[in-house]
Amino acid sequence: MRNGAEPDDAIRGDAGRSGPAVGPDVLTFGETMVALRGSGPLRLGGTMQVSIAGAESNVAIGLARLGHDVHWSGTVGDDEAGRLVLRTLRAEGVGVGGAATDSGAPTGLILFEPRLPDVTRVHYYRTGSAGSRPGASAIERAFATAPPRVLHLTGITPALGPTARATARRALQLACGHATLVCLDVNFRARLWTADEAGAVLREWLPSVDLVIASDDELPLCLPGPPGDPGEGAARLLDLGVREVVVTHGAAGATAFTGTGSRHRPATPVRAVDPVGAGDAFVAGYLSALLDGADLAGRLARAAATGAFAVASAGDWEGAPTRAELGLLGAPPGTVVR
Numbered sequence: 001m002r003n004g005a006e007p008d009d010a011i012r013g014d015a016g017r018s019g020p021a022v023g024p025d026v027l028t029f030g031e032t033m034v035a036l037r038g039s040g041p042l043r044l045g046g047t048m049q050v051s052i053a054g055a056e057s058n059v060a061i062g063l064a065r066l067g068h069d070v071h072w073s074g075t076v077g078d079d080e081a082g083r084l085v086l087r088t089l090r091a092e093g094v095g096v097g098g099a100a101t102d103s104g105a106p107t108g109l110i111l112f113e114p115r116l117p118d119v120t121r122v123h124y125y126r127t128g129s130a131g132s133r134p135g136a137s138a139i140e141r142a143f144a145t146a147p148p149r150v151l152h153l154t155g156i157t158p159a160l161g162p163t164a165r166a167t168a169r170r171a172l173q174l175a176c177g178h179a180t181l182v183c184l185d186v187n188f189r190a191r192l193w194t195a196d197e198a199g200a201v202l203r204e205w206l207p208s209v210d211l212v213i214a215s216d217d218e219l220p221l222c223l224p225g226p227p228g229d230p231g232e233g234a235a236r237l238l239d240l241g242v243r244e245v246v247v248t249h250g251a252a253g254a255t256a257f258t259g260t261g262s263r264h265r266p267a268t269p270v271r272a273v274d275p276v277g278a279g280d281a282f283v284a285g286y287l288s289a290l291l292d293g294a295d296l297a298g299r300l301a302r303a304a305a306t307g308a309f310a311v312a313s314a315g316d317w318e319g320a321p322t323r324a325e326l327g328l329l330g331a332p333p334g335t336v337v338r
Contacts (some may be wrong), residue, residue: 056153210243
């Protein structure tokens with residue numbers, strides 16, 4: 001979107017609503033894999049739980065459970081794993097009309113290996129996968145028929161290879177041409193590319209991005225030269241034209257920065273079960289409140305709530321709350337809802 005930014009503290013959730021066709025609230029684009037979760041060290045064997053995982057589809061499921069119209073675009077293999085991905089997303093209320101099937105490549109695989117109560121190792125098997133070589137046609141059709149209000153991208157997709165990078169860049173171009181708000185979750189994956197590679201691509205994208213979400217250690221990737229503290233780094237991004245920067249601090253919460261100031265929100269305290277997927281849940285909550293027209297405090301509050309649900313549940317997206325469940329976080333310990 002980028003042009004015509006409002007001078008107040010809110011990126012408004014009404015982008016992309018001009019014209020006769022009404023598109024989805026959010027379009028996400030990226031790779032979704034089959035996920036296998038072990039109960040211990042992989043070398044010892046044992047049972048594994050089968051599910052799906054992908055940062056963008058995690059966000060999509062989180063938004064769908066909160067009542068938003070959200071579509072996922074990506075490519076899966078013409079295999080049973082790909083059919084599981086599409087079936088699961090449909091079951092969660094995510095539109096997959098923009099998904100594609102590649103008969104020449106398999107659906108990607110991700111293995112989760114818990115090694116300590118708070119340490120999980122992740123193993124990727126996605127080199128040459130269908131999701132690493134998505135074509136741009138589905139994205140182009142989506143914008144040609146009914147542009148979304150928000151395009152959500154992550155820094156994972158461009159790390160998958162030149163085809164995925166080019167398609168993500170095309171999505172950015174289309175979003176700018178249709179007044180669609182662009183959200184970028186940096187989501188750096190050191191096993192997929194180097195910090196220098198990531199920084200070069202992300203800095204190239206910034207002129208097309210409205211909302212940047214990054215952790216403390218990811219924020220420097222978006223900035224040339226020394227980043228300074230998170231507040232200084234966020235201020236530099238705002239000076240470059242980004243309209244809103246949200247910096248997450250793990251258990252210490254998150255801080256949102258706009259041209260009119262900043263606001264911090266502590267994390268919602270819960271008993272931690274599994275930290276995987278918490279960042280994606282945070283993004284889903286933030287975008288949900290943004291679409292609802294909430295102010296900065298309201299956006300951070302909902303993001304903290306959805307992130308807490310993720311931390312308190314096992315799996316990437318399985319614990320994502322519905323809108324009716326958001327209030328459960330305030331219930332006293334031992335509460336039984338009858």
